[in-house]
Amino acid sequence: MAEELKVFRTWSSPFGFRIVHALKIKGLEYETILEDLSNKSDLLLKYNPIYKKIPVLVHNGKPICESLVILEYIDETWKQCPLLPQHPYDKAMARFWAKFGDDKIFPPIRSALFSQGKEQEEGVATAVGNLKFIEELLKGKKFFGGDTIGYLDLAFGWMANLISILEEIVDMKLVDAETFPLLSAWMSNFSADPVIKDCWPPRDKMVERFKGFRGPHLKKVA
Amino acid sequence: MATSNLKLLGMWACPYVNRAQFALKIKSIEYEFIEENPYNRSDILVTSNPFYKKIPVLIHGDKPICESLIIVQYVDDNWATGPSTLPSDAYDRALARFWAAYISDKWYPSPKLLREAQVEDEKTPLTEKISAGLLLLEEAFVKCSKGKPYFGGDNIGYLDIVLGSSLAWLKVTEIVVGIKLLDQDKIPTLSGWADRFCSDEDVKDVLPETEKLLELHEKIQAFVRDGSK
Numbered sequence: 486m487a488e489e490l491k492v493f494r495t496w497s498s499p500f501g502f503r504i505v506h507a508l509k510i511k512g513l514e515y516e517t518i519l520e521d522l523s524n525k526s527d528l529l530l531k532y533n534p535i536y537k538k539i540p541v542l543v544h545n546g547k548p549i550c551e552s553l554v555i556l557e558y559i560d561e562t563w564k565q566c567p568l569l570p571q572h573p574y575d576k577a578m579a580r581f582w583a584k585f586g587d588d589k590i591f592p593p594i595r596s597a598l599f600s601q602g603k604e605q606e607e608g609v610a611t612a613v614g615n616l617k618f619i620e621e622l623l624k625g626k627k628f629f630g631g632d633t634i635g636y637l638d639l640a641f642g643w644m645a646n647l648i649s650i651l652e653e654i655v656d657m658k659l660v661d662a663e664t665f666p667l668l669s670a671w672m673s674n675f676s677a678d679p680v681i682k683d684c685w686p687p688r689d690k691m692v693e694r695f696k697g698f699r700g701p702h703l704k705k706v707a
Numbered sequence: 708m709a710t711s712n713l714k715l716l717g718m719w720a721c722p723y724v725n726r727a728q729f730a731l732k733i734k735s736i737e738y739e740f741i742e743e744n745p746y747n748r749s750d751i752l753v754t755s756n757p758f759y760k761k762i763p764v765l766i767h768g769d770k771p772i773c774e775s776l777i778i779v780q781y782v783d784d785n786w787a788t789g790p791s792t793l794p795s796d797a798y799d800r801a802l803a804r805f806w807a808a809y810i811s812d813k814w815y816p817s818p819k820l821l822r823e824a825q826v827e828d829e830k831t832p833l834t835e836k837i838s839a840g841l842l843l844l845e846e847a848f849v850k851c852s853k854g855k856p857y858f859g860g861d862n863i864g865y866l867d868i869v870l871g872s873s874l875a876w877l878k879v880t881e882i883v884v885g886i887k888l889l890d891q892d893k894i895p896t897l898s899g900w901a902d903r904f905c906s907d908e909d910v911k912d913v914l915p916e917t918e919k920l921l922e923l924h925e926k927i928q929a930f931v932r933d934g935s936k
Contacts (some may be wrong), residue, residue: 535809535843536744549801551808558801573784586776587756618758 490515493529493541495522496686497694499643501540506639507556509680511563552581556636568636582622582629583640589615589617592645594659598695599653599702609657616665622666627674638675645672645681650691654699715740716752716764718745720915720923722815723775724763728913730782734789738765750917779868788924799851803858806847807869813872818888822880822924828908829839830884837888845869846896856903857930863907871914877910878917879924 490508492515494501508515520529520539532541532548541548541553542555549558560568567602570576595610619641622629629637647661649672662669685691715731715738717724731738743752743762755771756764765772765781772781780781794800817840821833851858851866858866875887881888891898904910 544798548804549798551805554801554804557804558797561797561800573781574767574770574772577777577781578786580777580780581772583775589758602899625806664734 488513489543489545491518491543492516493518493520493526493532494539495520495690498539499647502642502646502684503552503639504540504555504559505543506634506642507568507683508661509684510566510568510634511559512565513559513563515675536678553580553587553640560636566633568639570629570635579629579637579640582619582637585615586619586641586644590619590620594648594651598655598659598699601703604656605655609659612659613664616660616668617622620665622669623671630669634675634678634680638671642675642681644668645690646685646691647677647695648672650688650695653692656698711739712768714741714766715744716741716766717738717762720743720920721762722876723761724886725776725875725913725915726775726868727765727782729863729910730779732791732909733792733863734782735787736782736786736788739854740934750826759922765912770820775872776811776869779865783865790859790936791862792859792863792865792868792881794859794864802847802851803864805906806844806851806866808856809925810844810866810869810873814815814844818873818877818880822876823928825886825891834884834886834888838893841894847856848897848900852900857900863904867900867904871901871910874901874905875915875917875920879920882917882921883924 490513492501492504492508494504494517496519497518505517519527520526521541525537529541530537533539533550534545536550537552540552540555540592542558543549543552544562545560549555554569570577593608593611593615597605597612600608623639628634629641644660652659653658660668660672669681676685713725713736715727717727717740719742728740729782741749741751745747745762748760751766752762752764753760754878755766755881756762756773759773761773761774763775763778765778779792791792798928814837817833817837821830821837824830824833847866852860855861857863858870877888889898889901905914
């Protein structure tokens, strides 16, 4: 039976890229529906009524929401090029760190993007403190998944794309090569992978996009 | 099953710890329970979970696993005894994970906030939020159970554990604020599930008694009141 796969995402959302990367690694064909979050489509609202967010994967008419849930669904449904480790303990660790990234690294960086002064410094300090745990995970490894890109690389993938963009916009340093040699190397290796680099939008468009996100938050403070 | 190489750091009244206990009980896995004092964390807790310093932590051999949802899935992945906690179908598993994240991130904190609310104005929006969430979960139950007694089907599964662990404290919240939240007239299917869940023999061994939780709640509230004087 022909598989029907649709991905609802925006052109810039890092959570959407997780899904795109996973589908590309698995060699799967899919249709992309780009959403304008200021004017969400009826289909998006139908497929994700609880959160009304992207990404959503629709497989033969059935929606799956929440990017980490979608990644596991893709991995369990299509067995080629496994993303999650096989061993239960390694799998548990991959899940733990993916959630840690979403709960403890992304939010303070987002907070730093949306603020300035002391609040921004605190966001940066929190993020840097938590990134040190991630640096440790890469000891002896090229990727979090080992020799090849896996679930945790895809979960952390936003860092390889967005961190340098945000550092440019906000004039802050999150990941410097001296403090984070392994993470810096990983960011280069991940970004250079053919599956990954072809999916990312042009850097200048992303800089403009994220400057646009920051602007209104600064105006609130002024 | 050897107990010496499996430890669970927890506290009898913590619903996140209860989740891990349900998972282990359903699989008939023996383990050593190490009772933690939440106000005085042990060295073993701090070293095994330096990231969050929270319970539960499952320590298998020398390997710690943290976060209740991850522990429940680990128990399911690692031990083949008993029925699988997660559904066998990938789509049903995705639904279970989605709802588990919704319950944990969006719904779970509200009953505690309501129970501890000091100001009347705080209570109404929390009550509405909890009720709205329960109505969504009623629909989720119908979809996931497919006419069977539990979210997991014939047997207690992942989502039963995730939501079921909240039921004892939910009853305490109802008593403290004097409002029926899981109201069988308004939320009949989920109420029926809750009664079934709480009557299960494995669950009864783990789920704390309402009276003991109420006593603990009153002690904590007194402590907080004395501290703020």
